[in-house]
Amino acid sequence: MSATNITRVDDELLHAYVDGEVSQAQRERVEAYLTEHPAALSRVRIYLRHEAALKLLYDSVMDEPIPERLLDTVIQWPAQMPTQTNEKHRG
Amino acid sequence: MKLISSQVSEEDKVFRRALIDNVPHLRRYARALMRAATPTEADDLVQDCLVRALEHAHSYQPRLSMRPWLFTILHNLYVSDVRQRAGRTIRPLPTVVVSVAPVPPRTAEANEEMKALSAALGRLPEAQRLALLLVGLEGLTYAEAACTLGVPIGTVRSRISRGRETLRRTLGHREHEQSERDQYHTGR
Numbered sequence: 001m002s003a004t005n006i007t008r009v010d011d012e013l014l015h016a017y018v019d020g021e022v023s024q025a026q027r028e029r030v031e032a033y034l035t036e037h038p039a040a041l042s043r044v045r046i047y048l049r050h051e052a053a054l055k056l057l058y059d060s061v062m063d064e065p066i067p068e069r070l071l072d073t074v075i076q077w078p079a080q081m082p083t084q085t086n087e088k089h090r091g
Numbered sequence: 092m093k094l095i096s097s098q099v100s101e102e103d104k105v106f107r108r109a110l111i112d113n114v115p116h117l118r119r120y121a122r123a124l125m126r127a128a129t130p131t132e133a134d135d136l137v138q139d140c141l142v143r144a145l146e147h148a149h150s151y152q153p154r155l156s157m158r159p160w161l162f163t164i165l166h167n168l169y170v171s172d173v174r175q176r177a178g179r180t181i182r183p184l185p186t187v188v189v190s191v192a193p194v195p196p197r198t199a200e201a202n203e204e205m206k207a208l209s210a211a212l213g214r215l216p217e218a219q220r221l222a223l224l225l226v227g228l229e230g231l232t233y234a235e236a237a238c239t240l241g242v243p244i245g246t247v248r249s250r251i252s253r254g255r256e257t258l259r260r261t262l263g264h265r266e267h268e269q270s271e272r273d274q275y276h277t278g279r
Contacts, residue, residue: 012248019233054227058122062118070114070137070138
């Protein structure tokens with residue numbers, strides 16, 4: 001291969017690139033590597049595609065209204081005031 | 092919108108509002124985590140998580156992002172729940188779950204791909220699946236995911252790398268089509 005001058009990019013770095021967990025220098029290195037290695041580029045595309053599909057699969061939950069019982073759990077939880085002695089909640 | 096009682100201190104109110112803001116994320120993660128469960132069962136886990144968070148509000152450090160803290164609680168509850176159930180009965184393996192929530196219309200092909208992905212994800216080793224969900228679905232950083240799962244960052248890296256690669260291989264027949272379609276992008 002012609003790309004012997006490009007530092008080898010290992011698998012974990014490729015995944016870190018997909019997740020945006022790389023420095024600017026690493027990003028440039030990975031991108032240089034990808035332009036020379038179509039197979040690796042194809043893999044990155046598939047990873048990103050799966051990532052997008054995963055989000056699509058579960059994202060609808062984010063738009064649902066929060067169920068009442070979950071809201072109530074948080075809202076009706078007794079006040080946490082260690083200094084209060086005459087709380088109504090205490091029996 | 093319901094109001095938090097005025098008896099609650101300002102600090103407590105801020106905490107509770109942040110908690111509520113995080114509920115959609117917790118619900119999404121719980122649903123992805125418990126693929127085999129009904130949405131109600133996933134919400135049960137979220138509710139337990141909220142109760143635990145409220146009970147342990149004092150141990151929350153506001154300087155840190157709340158989401159990883161909540162995911163840690165949810166994750167611990169999930170793990171202990173799974174262990175408890177495993178001790179009692181043997182649950183049949185989950186079949187493919189089709190989302191019950193209305194979703195925008197998609198092509199049959201895309202639906203097919205998502206079903207295949209969901210099934211492949213369900214067959215991944217649990218540790219890899221959790222890492223992928225936290226980072227891929229919930230957008231946690233590697234450091235946050237490591238903190239949530241109680242493992243070193245290097246472990247998160249390798250789990251992500253192995254999990255994703257397994258997904259790619261499992262769904263390999265698509266890879267071929269995809270790479271053919273992508274060829275014009277790669278230049279020469």
